[in-house]
Amino acid sequence: MKKFLAVMLAVAMVFCMAACGDKQEANDGSANITDGAGMVFKVGATGPLTGGAAIYGQAVKAGAEIAVEEVNAMGGFQFDFNMQDDAHDAEKAVNAYNDLKDWGMQFMMGTTTSAPGEAVSAEAYADRMFFLTPSASSTDVIKGKDNVFQMCFTDPNQGTGSAQYMYEHNMGTNIGIIYKSDDNYSMGVYNTFKAKAAELKLNVVAEAAFTDATSTDFTVQVKQMQDAGVDLVFLPMYYTPASLIFAQAAATGYTPTWFGIDGMDGILTLEGFDTALAEGVILLTPYSADADSSENKNFVEKYKAKTGELPNQFAADAYDCIYALWKAVDQSGVTADMSSEEICEALVKTFTSMSFNGLTGSNMTWATDGTVSKSPNAMVIKNGAYVGM
Amino acid sequence: MKKMKNLTKAQKSSSLTYAVVIVAFAIMFALKTSGSLSSKMTGMLVPICAYIVMAVSLNLVVGIMGDLSLGHAGFMSVGAFAGTIAIVSMQYNGVESAGLRLVVGIIVGAIAGAIIGFLIGIPVLRLNGDYLAIVTLAFAEIIKVLIQNMYLDLDENGFHFSMVENTNTTNLETARLIIEGPMGIRGITKISTFVAGFILVMVVLIVIFHFMSSRTGRAVMSIRDNRIAAESVGIPIFKYKITTFTLSAAMAGAAGVLFANNYSTLISAKFNIDTSILVLVFVVLGGQGNMLGSIIAATALTILPEILRGFSDYRMLIYAIILIAVMLISNNSQLKAAFDGLLIKLKLKKAPDEEEGGKA
Numbered sequence: 001m002k003k004f005l006a007v008m009l010a011v012a013m014v015f016c017m018a019a020c021g022d023k024q025e026a027n028d029g030s031a032n033i034t035d036g037a038g039m040v041f042k043v044g045a046t047g048p049l050t051g052g053a054a055i056y057g058q059a060v061k062a063g064a065e066i067a068v069e070e071v072n073a074m075g076g077f078q079f080d081f082n083m084q085d086d087a088h089d090a091e092k093a094v095n096a097y098n099d100l101k102d103w104g105m106q107f108m109m110g111t112t113t114s115a116p117g118e119a120v121s122a123e124a125y126a127d128r129m130f131f132l133t134p135s136a137s138s139t140d141v142i143k144g145k146d147n148v149f150q151m152c153f154t155d156p157n158q159g160t161g162s163a164q165y166m167y168e169h170n171m172g173t174n175i176g177i178i179y180k181s182d183d184n185y186s187m188g189v190y191n192t193f194k195a196k197a198a199e200l201k202l203n204v205v206a207e208a209a210f211t212d213a214t215s216t217d218f219t220v221q222v223k224q225m226q227d228a229g230v231d232l233v234f235l236p237m238y239y240t241p242a243s244l245i246f247a248q249a250a251a252t253g254y255t256p257t258w259f260g261i262d263g264m265d266g267i268l269t270l271e272g273f274d275t276a277l278a279e280g281v282i283l284l285t286p287y288s289a290d291a292d293s294s295e296n297k298n299f300v301e302k303y304k305a306k307t308g309e310l311p312n313q314f315a316a317d318a319y320d321c322i323y324a325l326w327k328a329v330d331q332s333g334v335t336a337d338m339s340s341e342e343i344c345e346a347l348v349k350t351f352t353s354m355s356f357n358g359l360t361g362s363n364m365t366w367a368t369d370g371t372v373s374k375s376p377n378a379m380v381i382k383n384g385a386y387v388g389m
Numbered sequence: 390m391k392k393m394k395n396l397t398k399a400q401k402s403s404s405l406t407y408a409v410v411i412v413a414f415a416i417m418f419a420l421k422t423s424g425s426l427s428s429k430m431t432g433m434l435v436p437i438c439a440y441i442v443m444a445v446s447l448n449l450v451v452g453i454m455g456d457l458s459l460g461h462a463g464f465m466s467v468g469a470f471a472g473t474i475a476i477v478s479m480q481y482n483g484v485e486s487a488g489l490r491l492v493v494g495i496i497v498g499a500i501a502g503a504i505i506g507f508l509i510g511i512p513v514l515r516l517n518g519d520y521l522a523i524v525t526l527a528f529a530e531i532i533k534v535l536i537q538n539m540y541l542d543l544d545e546n547g548f549h550f551s552m553v554e555n556t557n558t559t560n561l562e563t564a565r566l567i568i569e570g571p572m573g574i575r576g577i578t579k580i581s582t583f584v585a586g587f588i589l590v591m592v593v594l595i596v597i598f599h600f601m602s603s604r605t606g607r608a609v610m611s612i613r614d615n616r617i618a619a620e621s622v623g624i625p626i627f628k629y630k631i632t633t634f635t636l637s638a639a640m641a642g643a644a645g646v647l648f649a650n651n652y653s654t655l656i657s658a659k660f661n662i663d664t665s666i667l668v669l670v671f672v673v674l675g676g677q678g679n680m681l682g683s684i685i686a687a688t689a690l691t692i693l694p695e696i697l698r699g700f701s702d703y704r705m706l707i708y709a710i711i712l713i714a715v716m717l718i719s720n721n722s723q724l725k726a727a728f729d730g731l732l733i734k735l736k737l738k739k740a741p742d743e744e745e746g747g748k749a
Binding site for chain 2: 049050085090094095097101102115118122126140183187211212213
């Protein structure tokens with residue numbers, strides 16, 4: 001009985017695999033019917049749509065979908081956008097990437113987060129698949145891969161930028177850092193900040209780390225800062241843990257100046273967060289939802305209509321990614337019947353030579369190593385809104 | 390057919406398992422080389438092999454020894470890190486052959502898994518039942534957190550290890566930062582192949598089937614079936630249990646190396662309770678003590694979430710429903726009886742009175 005069941009299961013599995021093969025052929029067939037102005041490019045993306053990091057993936061998905069609707073409405077060539085869940089896990093991200101390849105993906109709008117980004121970009125490099133990530137900011141994502149580009153800052157840029165800003169504006173006599181030691185993003189910024197701070201002789205007196213497992217209670221870290229007499233706390237992290245730090249510091253009556261980076265953007269829209277706690281928080285970020293341009297207002301309006309929330313920097317980066325890809329495709333003159341390898345070579349050439357204006361910066365250019373050049377703006381939170389400094 | 394009758398039930402079950410694995414490998418390998426296999430399936434071949442090894446090695450503990458271990462991912466993690474450190478250092482020192490690196494890595498991973506398995510086994514195997522399960526779970530968490538705090542660099546002066554400083558090398562330019570704390574090992578060259586995975590699965594199966602029919606294996610099964618009776622005839626329970634546990638940990642370590650070297654990054658948070666439970670699900674679904682069942686369950690449950698991608702947001706929900714349904718159906722005695730009756734009618738199976746007793 002067991003044996004028979006086993007054999008049945010084995011047969012069923014082989015059948016499933018065969019079914020996958022069929023599906024792929026069908027998809028390949030449909031890609032060929034496109035031509036001329038009605039060309040359809042298949043754009044793949046992965047991100048955590050489920051699990052603990054889902055807010056980032058969902059933001060990227062919504063931002064990218066708005067941009068795709070807009071570029072498709074312009075006529076001309078079309079984008080067919082497909083975003084798969086990777087649950088912020090390298091294994092699942094590679095599976096999702098392979099799934100997108102079977103779907104017929106011609107270029108990729110990256111992974112949303114860094115750890116899966118490192119695994120997938122290695123695959124994309126081996127396959128010669130063009131890869132532009134909205135928000136995977138670790139340098140290991142782009143290192144040594146000529147076809148991998150970032151829309152966000154690399155972590156080192158943010159670390160050195162923050163230290164430089166503190167130095168130039170003479171902020172903080174005793175600086176403290178709270179960082180997340182199991183997160184590439186936080187560690188990347190932390191390491192470069194520390195190096196730059198040492199170089200500029202900033203007075204870093206306290207450092208405290210936390211991990212995913214301990215990111216619900218910060219009383220120890222806050223106490224450590226308080227005991228060391230820290231008056232400026234640097235927070236290289238995303239806004240969810242930061243919101244808890246603010247709340248727990250406020251509860252103990254500790255009120256230093258808080259200094260965040262682009263991951264802090266979005267804290268004001270966090271559900272159930274008292275924005276008064278974030279009053280006076282300084283952050284370096286390339287994007288702010290209250291920017292005055294008509295493009296941004298249009299984006300914010302559509303994003304609000306779609307999700308009911310204000311867009312954060314992830315959404316804006318994804319929105320820019322789609323437009324940058326659209327511009328690169330337009331300029332390079334690639335066609336939808338080209339293979340992903342040919343498209344990759346053409347796009348790499350265009351990307352390193354073009355300049356792009358988006359929501360997260362103007363006159364952005366990309367270096368051959370994959371990093372973007374744009375300048376961060378310092379914002380301060382006043383009366384529950386971001387204000388440029 | 391006559392020859393088949395002379396074989397014992399265990400021998401029949403093992404030859405069937407070998408046959409299924411070899412045939413499945415041959416089909417998949419042929420499909421892969423002819424290029425007719427989808428990228429999705431091709432990408433999953435190595436992880437499937439690793440999960441199969443994990444499932445059969447846990448089955449050794451759960452099915453053969455009859456103890457519940459919830460910390461198997463911990464041994465996978467130890468093996469993965471130890472083996473990958475060996476592989477990365479060989480690469481740093483100019484060992485070109487990927488095959489040699491992988492073989493040495495897997496051996497190192499297996500040895501590391503065995504050592505940790507032995508050490509953890511000493512206190513753990515003196516416990517029984519639920520206590521044992523909880524303590525193994527705790528040890529796996531300890532392993533995870535320890536690795537998250539390790540920093541290991543390699544430069545021309547050798548290894549530098551710390552659990553405090555992020556980098557310990559004096560020469561950052563030429564050094565290879567091997568373990569970077571919670572970020573684990575990065576920049577791994579992908580050297581695991583499907584063929585290597587197949588060979589590992591076969592080696593593990595051969596070891597397990599020989600173990601099961603060996604004196605030790607029979608002693609362990611007698612302990613599982615009746616501990617008091619086994620003890621009364623003078624079987625040293627602890628000795629046999631720790632042998633089995635160590636063997637199982639070694640196999641998990643080897644699986645970890647195979648798994649780790651299929652991706653360019655390796656983080657210890659991957660080997661958490663979720664992974665341990667996942668492997669346990671393979672074993673339970675496939676049937677305790679049934680190696681072929683574990684193999685099929687591991688394969689099916691690795692592929693299933695990927696096949697369900699079409700359901701997008703509801704993917705994991707449907708995965709869970711299918712899992713529950715399969716567990717319920719495969720344990721429903723009425724359905725089982727109906728199915729058996731059908732098989733007997735179709736003469737695919739002998740009537741119960743003709744069948745040999747005992748567990749497969």
